[in-house]
Amino acid sequence: xxxxxxxxxxxxxxxxxxxxxxxxxxxxxxxxxxxxxxxxxxxxxxxxxxxxxxxxxxxxxxxxxxxxxxxxxxxxxxxxxxxxxxxxxxxxxxxxxxxxxxxxxxxxxxxxxxxxxxxxxxxxxxxxxxxxxxxxxxxxxxxx
Amino acid sequence: xxxxxxxxxxxxxxxxxxxxxxxxxxxxxxxxxxxxxxxxxxxxxxxxxxxxxxxxxxxxxxxxxxxxxxxxxxxxxxxxxxxxxxxxxxxxxxxxxxxxxxxxxxxxxxxxxxxxxxxxxxxxxxxxxxxxxxxxxxxxxxxxxxxxxxxxxxxxxxxxxxxxxxxxxxxxxxxxxxxxxxxxxxxxxxxxxxxxxxxxxxxxxxxxxxxxxxxxxxxxxxxxxxxxxxxxxxxxxxxxxxxxxxxxxxxxxxxxxxxxxxxxxxxxxxxxxxxxxxxxxxxxxxxxxxxxxxxxxxxxxxxxxxxxxxxxxxxxxxxxxxxxxxxxxxxxxxxxxxxxxxxxxxxxxxxxxxxxxxxxxxxxxxxxxxxxxxxxxxxxxxxxxxxxxxxxxxxxxxxxxxxxxxxxxxxxxxxxxxxxxxxxxxxxxxxxxxxxxxxxxxxxxxxxxxxxxxxxxxxxxxxxxxxxxxxxxxxxxxxxxxxxxxxxxxxxxxxxxxxxxxxxxxxxxxxxxxxxxxxxxxxxxxxxxxxxxxxxxxxxxxxxxxxxxxxxxxxxxxxxxxxxxxxxxxxxxxxxxxxxxxxxxxxxxxxxxxxxxxxxxxxxxxxxxxxxxxxxxxxxxxxxxxxxxxxxx
Numbered sequence: 001x002x003x004x005x006x007x008x009x010x011x012x013x014x015x016x017x018x019x020x021x022x023x024x025x026x027x028x029x030x031x032x033x034x035x036x037x038x039x040x041x042x043x044x045x046x047x048x049x050x051x052x053x054x055x056x057x058x059x060x061x062x063x064x065x066x067x068x069x070x071x072x073x074x075x076x077x078x079x080x081x082x083x084x085x086x087x088x089x090x091x092x093x094x095x096x097x098x099x100x101x102x103x104x105x106x107x108x109x110x111x112x113x114x115x116x117x118x119x120x121x122x123x124x125x126x127x128x129x130x131x132x133x134x135x136x137x138x139x140x141x142x143x144x
Numbered sequence: 145x146x147x148x149x150x151x152x153x154x155x156x157x158x159x160x161x162x163x164x165x166x167x168x169x170x171x172x173x174x175x176x177x178x179x180x181x182x183x184x185x186x187x188x189x190x191x192x193x194x195x196x197x198x199x200x201x202x203x204x205x206x207x208x209x210x211x212x213x214x215x216x217x218x219x220x221x222x223x224x225x226x227x228x229x230x231x232x233x234x235x236x237x238x239x240x241x242x243x244x245x246x247x248x249x250x251x252x253x254x255x256x257x258x259x260x261x262x263x264x265x266x267x268x269x270x271x272x273x274x275x276x277x278x279x280x281x282x283x284x285x286x287x288x289x290x291x292x293x294x295x296x297x298x299x300x301x302x303x304x305x306x307x308x309x310x311x312x313x314x315x316x317x318x319x320x321x322x323x324x325x326x327x328x329x330x331x332x333x334x335x336x337x338x339x340x341x342x343x344x345x346x347x348x349x350x351x352x353x354x355x356x357x358x359x360x361x362x363x364x365x366x367x368x369x370x371x372x373x374x375x376x377x378x379x380x381x382x383x384x385x386x387x388x389x390x391x392x393x394x395x396x397x398x399x400x401x402x403x404x405x406x407x408x409x410x411x412x413x414x415x416x417x418x419x420x421x422x423x424x425x426x427x428x429x430x431x432x433x434x435x436x437x438x439x440x441x442x443x444x445x446x447x448x449x450x451x452x453x454x455x456x457x458x459x460x461x462x463x464x465x466x467x468x469x470x471x472x473x474x475x476x477x478x479x480x481x482x483x484x485x486x487x488x489x490x491x492x493x494x495x496x497x498x499x500x501x502x503x504x505x506x507x508x509x510x511x512x513x514x515x516x517x518x519x520x521x522x523x524x525x526x527x528x529x530x531x532x533x534x535x536x537x538x539x540x541x542x543x544x545x546x547x548x549x550x551x552x553x554x555x556x557x558x559x560x561x562x563x564x565x566x567x568x569x570x571x572x573x574x575x576x577x578x579x580x581x582x583x584x585x586x587x588x589x590x591x592x593x594x595x596x597x598x599x600x601x602x603x604x605x606x607x608x609x610x611x612x613x614x615x616x617x618x619x620x621x622x623x624x625x626x627x628x629x630x631x632x633x634x635x636x637x638x639x640x641x642x643x644x645x646x647x648x649x650x651x652x653x654x655x656x657x658x659x660x661x662x663x664x665x666x667x668x669x670x671x672x673x674x675x676x677x678x679x680x681x682x683x684x685x686x687x688x689x690x691x692x693x694x695x696x697x698x699x700x701x702x703x704x705x706x707x708x709x710x711x712x713x714x715x716x717x718x719x720x721x722x723x724x725x726x727x728x729x730x731x732x733x734x735x736x737x738x739x740x741x742x743x744x745x746x747x748x749x750x751x752x753x754x755x756x757x758x759x760x761x762x763x764x765x766x767x768x769x770x771x772x773x774x775x776x777x
Contacts, residue, residue, distance in 0.1 A: 018571035018574055018597060021578075022574050025578065069564070071734075119567075
């Protein structure tokens with residue numbers, strides 16, 4: 001439970017600005033102060049996680065919200081990369097995508113994602129997703 | 145069995161032939177021999193007759209001479225010595241050969257003897273009347289009643305010894321003298337030894353009495369003397385003998401008057417082949433002719449007959465041998481014929497077998513050929529089927545590829561539906577809800593920004609739909625062929641692309657002018673140019689366009705001096721909706737390169753790129769010089 005006191009960091013990997021904004025609005029709407037880090041593709045996300053950019057390394061505990069369709073490095077490729085990375089393979093990842101394709105879902109769960117969430121399903125109540133995430137990290141003990 | 149028969153038959157026939165031949169030859173030989181003997185007998189007889197005739201003629205001539213002399217004496221009372229000599233010599237001119245002498249022998253009575261001798265001695269001083277004593281010596285004639293002394297004799301030279309010889313002194317002569325005197329006939333004496341004979345020849349006299357009166361009853365007293373022809377038998381026979389010797393005959397003369405042969409000439413030991421009578425006055429002479437031994441031999445068994453015999457026998461034997469051989473050869477011929485027939489039969493059988501086999505083979509061959517043909521046709525069918533199958537396989541593969549591509553396209557399109565098309569729509573929805581939310585809550589600050597974002601999404605959606613439409617049309621629109629002046633086209637596109645004026649374009653001189661489907665070609669160039677500008681990291685980039693000519697293709701290159709593309713992304717960038725930057729950062733449908741790829745590949749070309757990070761990227765694409773009807777690879 002100590003962990004829960006610590007602020008869980010959110011890594012949002014999303015190329016669409018509107019979707020990113022929707023997540024941010026959901027957080028602010030629920031008055032969650034968790035810091036949100038934004039990456040527009042897998043490459044940027046990896047840079048944040050590994051801290052090899054000038055940006056600070058994202059410190060644990062964190063949850064990754066991952067879009068699948070992105071330029072340069074898509075979500076699935078990103079997943080494969082972190083699962084092969086010894087430092088990152090235990091990362092909690094939620095897939096947040098517009099793709100309802102089964103192959104994407106299967107591929108994502110094969111990479112041990114914590115949940116596969118289709119954006120259209122959340123519609124305007126994007127807040128439900130955020131609430132679910134809030135509860136999740138309150139209940140679940142995250143890897144450190 | 146049959147061989148034995150043939151064998152005996154062969155011998156039998158041969159023997160018969162030889163025997164018949166020999167018999168015939170013998171008969172022929174004998175006949176010929178007989179005939180030849182007859183012929184030679186006849187010939188000899190003719191010769192003998194000739195000899196006889198010649199002798200006869202001689203004798204006849206002599207008789208004629210004697211008669212002529214007698215007639216001379218009869219016609220004159222006294223014939224003088226001279227007259228006699230003339231007359232006789234005339235006769236001798238022709239007949240000397242067979243007559244020894246002609247003489248006049250008067251009758252001289254004993255009382256007239258001395259006168260006679262005296263008269264004669266006038267001409268022949270040594271003349272006397274002579275006789276021959278028992279020892280054969282010449283002596284003076286003893287006293288007798290009368291004498292018949294040779295008075296005139298011609299030719300005197302060779303007959304002088306006879307002059308004065310009293311022919312009456314000899315018994316043989318006397319018998320004839322008496323006969324002649326009494327009969328008045330010319331009379332030949334038996335054989336005598338002539339007084340004048342110096343050799344061993346017998347002789348005879350032919351006496352013709354001369355009378356003073358022709359009264360037959362008074363003849364004895366009217367006798368004046370005799371004309372005497374003196375014949376030396378050897379001389380008489382000479383010519384005949386010569387002829388006989390020529391003909392290989394031996395001539396024998398005998399006196400048969402007394403009933404038995406008294407040899408006159410020749411050899412008594414010889415057996416006469418021919419005997420003829422030779423009539424002399426008061427004499428029965430026989431002329432015998434016999435063949436010499438050699439002639440006899442020749443006649444008895446003539447050489448030709450022997451030759452014929454020998455030849456015949458030889459011929460018969462030869463004929464026999466020939467027939468033997470003939471039979472032999474006939475036998476072997478028959479055997480050969482039989483063998484031949486056998487062989488022929490065998491041959492025919494063989495031929496038949498061969499024919500049958502050949503037919504069989506032919507049939508089998510035909511079957512085989514049919515089989516082969518069938519097989520070949522089957523094989524051909526198989527090959528064609530295989531080819532068809534291969535073609536079908538290829539077609540199927542192509543179809544599969546097409547289908548895969550199509551599926552991929554569909555999948556890509558599904559993405560469009562699920563993400564790229566949906567996301568702007570969802571974004572619009574989201575933004576709209578936020579505007580409503582903000583309006584309700586009276587937070588106006590974010591509303592303009594959200595509305596701007598909403599419009600951006602709408603535009604993005606429109607662009608996406610346009611590109612999708614264009615993409616789907618690739619290869620479906622009819623190609624309009626017109627001339628493309630590449631340099632001009634590039635320049636025009638660069639300007640129309642509304643590129644920032646800060647960008648510079650360089651075009652190489654060797655860009656071609658060629659006839660092609662301009663619309664898709666233009667699309668490719670436009671997209672590459674717009675990409676070069678759009679994805680450039682600076683505002684003052686420079687773009688370079690060049691072209692290299694190859695065999696069938698032109699390869700165009702569009703280079704920029706931008707940030708470059710990571711080699712890992714070279715494959716991804718051609719995928720549909722793949723963008724290397726978020727759409728919010730650079731507006732783009734993510735279809736530009738996939739559209740280029742689709743167009744270029746549709747016309748048989750290739751698209752690829754070379755890039756160095758931080759230095760720039762060059763996109764290459766090849767475009768056919770001449771369009772083919774079906775350019776889908």
